[in-house]
Amino acid sequence: MTNNRVSITSARFAGWVTRREGRKFLQLSDNYPQPSVPQGKAGRDDWASLYIHIPFCRTLCPFCCFNRYLLDEVQARRYFVSLKKEVELYAERGFRFSDFYFGGGTPTVLMDELLGFLDFLKKNFNVRQISMETTHREITPEVIVALKKAGVNRLSIGVQSLDNDLLKAMGRLVGSGEEAVEKLKMAQGQFDTVNADFIFNFPTQTIAQFEKDVVTFKELKLDQATFYPLMPSPHKKSRLERRFQKVDTSREKVFYDVILRELYEGGYKASTAWCFSRGDRLIDEYIIDYDDYVGVGAGSVGFLNGDFFVNTFSLQKYDELISGGKLPIVSWRKLSEREHLRYYMLTKLFGMALDPEKFRARFGADINGKLFWELAFFRLCGLVKDNKQIEVTPQGMYSMCVMQKEFFAALNTLRERYIEEQI
Ligand SMILES: C[S@@+](CC[C@H](N)C(=O)[O-])C[C@H]1O[C@@H](n2cnc3c(N)ncnc32)[C@H](O)[C@@H]1O
Ligand code: SF4
CATH class of the missing domain: 3.80.30.20 (tm_1862 like domain)
Incomplete structure (x- = not known):
């Protein structure tokens, strides 16, 4: 196969997997815990x-x-x-x-x-x-x-x-x-x-x-x-x-x-x-810059240590919840360990490199053990190469583009439903 065909085929496959993962990721519950600062991060503004x-x-x-x-x-x-x-x-x-x-x-x-x-x-x-x-x-x-x-x-x-x-x-x-x-x-x-x-x-x-x-x-x-x-x-x-x-x-x-x-x-x-x-x-x-982020405003999402939060998309509900002293979160999902690992991998590779040291600091484990099959696929197709970090190759760029698009497309399906139904 030519490089172009390999690039398109691997991008389609990676995109398909991401779409499936994205749909699972967005099976949300409306019974959410209060977002909290993880242990060891109290008083810090850099996490x-x-x-x-x-x-x-x-x-x-x-x-x-x-x-x-x-x-x-x-x-x-x-x-x-x-x-x-x-x-x-x-x-x-x-x-x-x-x-x-x-x-x-x-x-x-x-x-x-x-x-x-x-x-x-x-x-x-x-x-x-x-x-x-x-x-x-x-x-x-x-x-x-x-x-x-x-x-x-x-x-x-x-x-x-x-x-x-x-x-x-x-x-x-x-x-x-x-x-x-x-x-x-x-x-x-x-x-x-x-x-x-x-x-x-x-x-x-x-x-x-x-x-x-x-x-x-x-x-x-x-x-x-x-x-x-x-x-x-x-x-x-x-x-x-x-x-x-x-x-x-x-x-x-x-x-x-x-x-x-x-x-x-x-x-x-x-x-x-x-x-x-x-x-x-x-x-x-x-x-990419941050593993964790809080989203404020109507229609924002947040991600905190494996917990995914969705705010209301409705302006009226947003004002009502806040006036009642409540956070305007309406949906939540706790990611499984595998989902969390894959989400981490997706976002960092979209940002062009996965750092094994940062991975170890977050998950307390070796990246090649935890993401063995995923990385084997990327390496085999020539989408990443190992330097100090695991870096996206020029051939891998289109796959990363498609994977991120598929993830956002799943998020857009959620956005549009929440807008339409004013959740
Ligand atoms: C949310 S908009 C905010 C920027 C600003 N309101 C504007 O339109 O110039 C951020 C970017 O999202 C992109 N965007 C919006 N809808 C999109 C879609 N359906 N597909 C791909 N990109 C989209 C556009 O490039 C836009 O500039
Ligand atoms: S793309 Fe258009 S509708 Fe969307 S945020 Fe920008 S100006 Fe508003």
């Missing part, structure tokens, strides 16, 4: 990160699989009040954080509330890093100054594509490709890391359109780009949305090869299988 979900946008993109609502200012202001209370509930339970990741939605839609929230974090925690998502439409010189002053280190700007025909076909009303380029230029150099998000494998997207996007990104000399493979939104209802219920994966590898050719072999380093950076940069994958 778990905090993900903060701001679920409001000025317009809604039909392909989007995250928990997001059309901005209603009154509702959003109330939400920020609840969000602070939720963080306080964690602080009362002894949680301390230093790294913060804001995702959405569009966290910058109400700048005064966001800046107030950042102040609140600084008063309560020793803030080290802040990563913030936004769209290019939100970026102005004033917003840049305010975010910098508030200590934002990494700004991630959703672009999706620079091609106006494709943006129209996507139903993305955020602004034109030309505006996106102008805003990216405005932000570049203003933060430790500026990232641009793109999506590939849209139904009508041509390889040539995508190549042009990647080349333009390179010419802009931006710090970083994240390329998301389009993930299905299985429950979506409107005519435009229904186009994203299923995704044709037959062309996905061809798109991915464009990224590898233009960036990976063109001087950019793979921070993850989706994220390519110039030099060492902050990434927004809190699931």
